[in-house]
Amino acid sequence: MFADLALIDGNVLTMDSSQPSAEAVAIKKDRIVKVGTNKEISRWIGKTTNIINLQGRTVVPGLIDSHIHVGDFGKFLTWIDLKDVNSIEEMQRRIRERAQKIPEGRWIIGSGWDQARFAEKRYPNFRDLDEASPDNPVILYHQCGRVCVVNSKALELAGVTKETRSPSGGTIEKDAETGEPTGILRENATDLVWKTIPEPSEEEIMEGASLACEKIVEAGVTSIHWIVTSSTEISIIQKLRAENKLPLRVYTIIPTNILDQTNGSHSLIGSGDNTDRNLGVKVFVDGSLAARTAALREPYSDDPATKGQLLYSQGELDALVVKAHKAKFRLVMHAMGDQAIDMTLTAIEKALMEEPRKSHRYRIEHASVLNEEFIQRIKKLGMMVSVQPKCVISEFSVWSAVDRLGSERARWLYPLKTLIKEGIRVIGGSDCPMEPLSPLQGIQAAVERQFFPEERITVDDALRMYTVNAAYASFEEKIKGSIEKGKLADLTVLSGDPRTTPPSKIGDIKVRMTIVGGKVVYQKLT
Ligand SMILES: [Zn+2]
Numbered sequence: 077m078f079a080d081l082a083l084i085d086g087n088v089l090t091m092d093s094s095q096p097s098a099e100a101v102a103i104k105k106d107r108i109v110k111v112g113t114n115k116e117i118s119r120w121i122g123k124t125t126n127i128i129n130l131q132g133r134t135v136v137p138g139l140i141d142s143h144i145h146v147g148d149f150g151k152f153l154t155w156i157d158l159k160d161v162n163s164i165e166e167m168q169r170r171i172r173e174r175a176q177k178i179p180e181g182r183w184i185i186g187s188g189w190d191q192a193r194f195a196e197k198r199y200p201n202f203r204d205l206d207e208a209s210p211d212n213p214v215i216l217y218h219q220c221g222r223v224c225v226v227n228s229k230a231l232e233l234a235g236v237t238k239e240t241r242s243p244s245g246g247t248i249e250k251d252a253e254t255g256e257p258t259g260i261l262r263e264n265a266t267d268l269v270w271k272t273i274p275e276p277s278e279e280e281i282m283e284g285a286s287l288a289c290e291k292i293v294e295a296g297v298t299s300i301h302w303i304v305t306s307s308t309e310i311s312i313i314q315k316l317r318a319e320n321k322l323p324l325r326v327y328t329i330i331p332t333n334i335l336d337q338t339n340g341s342h343s344l345i346g347s348g349d350n351t352d353r354n355l356g357v358k359v360f361v362d363g364s365l366a367a368r369t370a371a372l373r374e375p376y377s378d379d380p381a382t383k384g385q386l387l388y389s390q391g392e393l394d395a396l397v398v399k400a401h402k403a404k405f406r407l408v409m410h411a412m413g414d415q416a417i418d419m420t421l422t423a424i425e426k427a428l429m430e431e432p433r434k435s436h437r438y439r440i441e442h443a444s445v446l447n448e449e450f451i452q453r454i455k456k457l458g459m460m461v462s463v464q465p466k467c468v469i470s471e472f473s474v475w476s477a478v479d480r481l482g483s484e485r486a487r488w489l490y491p492l493k494t495l496i497k498e499g500i501r502v503i504g505g506s507d508c509p510m511e512p513l514s515p516l517q518g519i520q521a522a523v524e525r526q527f528f529p530e531e532r533i534t535v536d537d538a539l540r541m542y543t544v545n546a547a548y549a550s551f552e553e554k555i556k557g558s559i560e561k562g563k564l565a566d567l568t569v570l571s572g573d574p575r576t577t578p579p580s581k582i583g584d585i586k587v588r589m590t591i592v593g594g595k596v597v598y599q600k601l602t
Pocket of ligand 1 (some may be wrong): 143145507578
């Protein structure tokens, strides 16, 4: 009856209100068997027990990311990162290194270069890239994202020659003497090459997803709500699991177009850790505030000509929602603007009227532009709000939410404290790769927001978003979300205690160890 693994001498934040803190945890197989003092846990230690002395480090329940695009993140990770490159020569070295690893013909994509940093003091050109990769097409984006350099192979595939005219809003840079394209494409001209790059193969997506999962456990995350973009990704999740390459737990959220393919049947998908009955389905009601495509009731304050973009009429949305509701899918509604949120709530109200259901756990993703009326309706419906707190920072600093929405609407942008005070379950996610992956950076953003600081929340409330509440969202509150006897041994070991760390430093706390089902899947103790 001894434990397989014992964590001792720790600062254990359990998120279990009946025993909020502890020193040690005993684990047998994939479950927690005891949480308590070092002395209590010592009774569980036998000859075969693996003991990890935490030396005072903090342990929290395995963190859960409720909103992550693993496919896109993986794609991004397979790009060459050129942010720290100081010469064209170094850039060539990295291209050569990549070209050696991949089959002939596969695209090499990179980003982050800046000619101002180059020792050569000039822009790179197609010749530089050809020297490093004659057989694989190459496209490398400047750090601004609106300029790129490509090689001959890429120009050839895109059909860009001496004769090709620059598209409107873009420039194909040409040699002053020969008239040949130099390889530098600006603004809309970058699309000429970008659009010829084929969709990645299943093998490539799988490589990317595998890499992404590694990064995710390094960030202390033990479970994810994987927002799937294609049916290929679903089979990739299944394959990764079958080949034992998934170091974490997955709750799958599928797009509506796959819902159509399944004819409303869950068993055709049967993926991830989801049981048949709780598969999430994501419905996009509008776009984003950043692109001014989030649907607002009144025009954008910084562009009176637009109110954003709805993807459905109310009637279409009602029909879609009721169909998914009756088929017992779990609705995950992407709605950012107040118009989209209003329509979402109306559709859910109607569906629940038609076929009442208590514990539906439907959620609104982002739910950016709220107001007091919406908050009451969300509360009444028992919906959850899924927020990516790093967006709170981006949307007030990268561009000005106050300019975009006016101060009255901006006041109700991600009102986390009000939502929590009203008893609405708020869950946390990253929206990676659009925003950084780290849940600790997300917690920091929620705790120290500078804009409308009256909506700051406590570290405990922020941790709850990434633990107990997120577990509830996937119907797994009995097995995840807190460090409790009988629950899965999913734990994250941190270099510091976020509750006693100055808010501005929470994001700097290091993940020292990630444990999933009693197995250490990531470890970096120094
Ligand atoms: Zn997203």
